[in-house]
Each structure stands twice: as structure tokens, then as C-alpha cells.
Amino acid sequence: EPEVTQTPSHQVTQMGQEVILRCVPISNHLYFYWYRQILGQKVEFLVSFYNNEISEKSEIFDDQFSVERPDGSNFTLKIRSTKLEDSAMYFCASSAGALATYSNQPQHFGDGTRLSIL
């Protein structure tokens, strides 16, 4: 079964440094998402991306965050100047269609990247 893959599985970074989290969505999927989950807490939406542009973003997704689809397969999340509170598990997800539709368009999640800011 096709999977969403994320690298690295664990990233340790000094506060203030830039970090890039990488994701390879399922190949025929058109919609891409980033979420974060602070340990023991709920999954928080960051951003959705379709047709090479951001379609929705949350209040968390401020100017320090950016997303890119640099080629036909990768989808990246960049945090420009990391803060201690950015420490979390970051999940990438993809879906074949839009989520707010009346057809069954599930999101498939990757295993996540655990980001630890020191």
C-alpha cells in the first residue's frame, strides 16, 4: 500500500537555527498538509497546499514557517528561526481530493518527524 514518507525521523536543532522537514506524499495525491502534535496533546493543523499554493493556514503558521513543493515528489516545511516551543512531532499528510467534499477523501499520514529544539 502506498505510504507518505517523512525524513528525518528525528531532528535536533539549536534554537534560532533553520530547519527543513521533508515529506514525500503518495504519488497520485494532489492535496498536502502539515500538522504538528506537541507531546501528549492534540493534532494541530498548520497548512494545506494544493496546486502549488497554500489553500489554508492556521494561526500557528506565521512568517517563520513556509512550505514548498520543489519538485514533483517532495513537500517541505521550513522553520526559519526555531524557538523552543516549536519542539513537537510534525506530521505530513496527503489526500487524493479536497477534504471538505462529500466524497470519501481520507488523509494519509506519514510517521512524523520529531523536532527537538535545544
Added chain:
Amino acid sequence: GQQVMQIPQYQHVQEGEDFTTYCNSSTTLSNIQWYKQRPGGHPVFLIQLVKSGEVKKQKRLTFQFGEAKKNSSLHITATQTTDVGTYFCAGPKTSYDKVIFGPGTSLSVIP
């Protein structure tokens, strides 16, 4: 902004007992999705409900979507140790792709 709430936060049951988690949104949802996350794992899609009043079953799991499309429930009959994990409801607002997850209900099953 839109809020999605779930109760209870935690539930400990004896194996074989039933379990129910309830989900409420402050706004109407175009659909409701349910996910299961095992400890240390990632959310795994279980089901999507679209129609007002819809009920769907998956083996021992029964999912309901409320008439007003603002609440939902997941019921597990005769829990097993493999049911352990956190169950999240999630929903996009009508016509938006911003999916809001509930805080989850963490289920423990005592063998």
C-alpha cells in the same frame, strides 16, 4: 474560531466492555472524520461521515453523525486490547480544507 471538543478525555475499560467517545463542533461541518492513533504512532484514518444523521459500522465500531452536522460519536462494542489508542474526530468547515482535530479520547483496555 472553530472549536472541536471531545469527551471523555480518558477512558479505562475492562476488556469486553463497551466504549463511547463523543465529539462536538462549535460550527457546522461538511463532514466528520475519525482517526486512531496508537501510542508513538501517527493518526490512521478510520472513516468519514458526510450525511446528516448518517450511521456507519465497521465490525465492532459504530460511527454516527448528528442531524445538525455538529456532533458525532464513536462506539466500540466489546473492547479488545488492540483497541488501545487515542481516538480523534476531525472536521473541515463547510467548503474549507482546514481540518480541526478534537483533543482526542485516550482509551485504555485492561485485559
